[in-house]
Amino acid sequence: GAVVSQHPSRVICKSGTSVKIECRSLDFQATTMFWYRQFPKKSLMLMATSNEGSKATYEQGVEKDKFLINHASLTLSTLTVTSAHPEDSSFYICSARDPDRGGYTEAFFGQGTRLTVV
Amino acid sequence: AQKVTQAQTEISVVEKEDVTLDCVYETRDTTYYLFWYKQPPSGELVFLIRRNSFDEQNEISGRYSWNFQKSTSSFNFTITASQVVDSAVYFCALSLQGGSEKLVFGKGTKLTVNP
Numbered sequence: 001g002a003v004v005s006q007h008p009s010r011v012i013c014k015s016g017t018s019v020k021i022e023c024r025s026l027d028f029q030a031t032t033m034f035w036y037r038q039f040p041k042k043s044l045m046l047m048a049t050s051n052e053g054s055k056a057t058y059e060q061g062v063e064k065d066k067f068l069i070n071h072a073s074l075t076l077s078t079l080t081v082t083s084a085h086p087e088d089s090s091f092y093i094c095s096a097r098d099p100d101r102g103g104y105t106e107a108f109f110g111q112g113t114r115l116t117v118v
Numbered sequence: 119a120q121k122v123t124q125a126q127t128e129i130s131v132v133e134k135e136d137v138t139l140d141c142v143y144e145t146r147d148t149t150y151y152l153f154w155y156k157q158p159p160s161g162e163l164v165f166l167i168r169r170n171s172f173d174e175q176n177e178i179s180g181r182y183s184w185n186f187q188k189s190t191s192s193f194n195f196t197i198t199a200s201q202v203v204d205s206a207v208y209f210c211a212l213s214l215q216g217g218s219e220k221l222v223f224g225k226g227t228k229l230t231v232n233p
């Protein structure tokens with residue numbers, strides 16, 4: 001099946017710094033990728049939809065200036081958490097679909113990134 | 119708006135028991151897709167099944183089976199003869215028509231299978 005790779009899997013950063021998370025579709029081209037956030041023992045909440053070649057679409061309540069999303073190519077989307085604070089500590093996970101598989105398919109998820117801001 | 123409810127927060131069973139995870143969904147759309155994902159402690163989401171709204175046939179895959187009933191807006195998941203490796207958080211999710219649609223997740227059910 002399609003593979004989505006997310007990097008890094010874990011990152012610890014200091015308050016006030018920025019951290020970039022990469023999401024790559026390894027064997028297909030993804031025009032759309034999704035970024036989710038999961039708090040401990042909570043569900044996954046969509047943060048934004050990343051569209052190749054255009055601006056991301058953010059969900060209500062998500063700060064677009066804090067969570068910068070760039071989808072510069074058909075195989076790579078990045079999420080940058082700017083000026084990170086301890087409350088940004090969370091599990092971030094991306095997903096993508098392979099549009100060439102025909103019909104509506106399941107989303108394939110990256111391995112997730114556990115961000116800890118100290 | 120779409121909504122997915124997984125009323126069971128945590129379930130604990132003994133190995134070899136059967137267990138059913140409940141999922142109830144809400145949507146006004148006639149075309150939609152339902153999913154189940156498994157999230158082991160490592161964190162990644164593992165796809166288990168997709169079902170579209172026009173296909174109410176139940177499905178069995180090994181020890182896993184799914185019961186889709188539109189009349190009750192439910193898409194329940196049963197694990198037969200549970201094993202310790204089945205311990206994980208299981209998410210039910212809903213999406214509307216179209217390959218670019220987001221997933222709306224339930225809150226998940228944490229399943230613990232004890233030896």
